[in-house]
Amino acid sequence: MIFLKLFLTFFKIGAFTFGGGYAMLPFIKEAVLSNGWMPLQEIVDFIAVSESTPGPFAINMATFIGNSQGIQFGVLGGIFGAFCATLGVVLPSFIIILIVAKCYEKFKNSTVVAGCMTGLKPAVIGFIGSAVLSIAATVFIPSGFSLEIFKSVDFYASAVIFIGALILTFKKVHPIIIICISAVIGIAVGYLM
Secondary structure, three states: OHHHHHHHHHHHHHHOOOOOHHHHHHHHHHHHHHOOOOOHHHHHHHHHHHHHOOOOHHHHHHHHHHHHHHHHHOHHHHHHHHHHHHHHHHHHHHHHHHHHHHHHHHHOOOHHHHHHHHHHHHHHHHHHHHHHHHHHHHHHOOOOOOHHHHHOHHHHHHHHHHHHHHHHHHOOOOHHHHHHHHHHHHHHHHHHO
């Protein structure tokens, strides 16, 4: 049944991923694609929506994917699918935190624990980098790299967004201004395409 599969899939992702939502992204993408739940472009769209909505990224992704799979059984199925996937991704962290809180005093000065945590940092960075490259390739060069890409509106819109992000890295601009400018650019590009 889809609800149990959603729960178990996201439970595994939540249990074996360290580093938060972005580190989970390659695993979420792989699980969704291997189960045939949605195409890659729809995953990219869900990533954008998950980033735009309040709350933790991985929980938003699980909720959206669970809803999209459960909705085939009606509105209640969509709600239950979202619940199963969200519970699956959250439950491992909850259990782990309870165990860590219980054992923290005993192991807080352990060099082995400190070494494990230090060793996890590069792996988390690798997972996040993998997600960035994978999604960037899907967004910026969906049909492979060719010189034709320089003729598309998408390329120039992406270049404007990238340059804007670089400028914002070094300048202090109020977030409302950024949102308004992004909305205008998005609407303009939408009409050009």
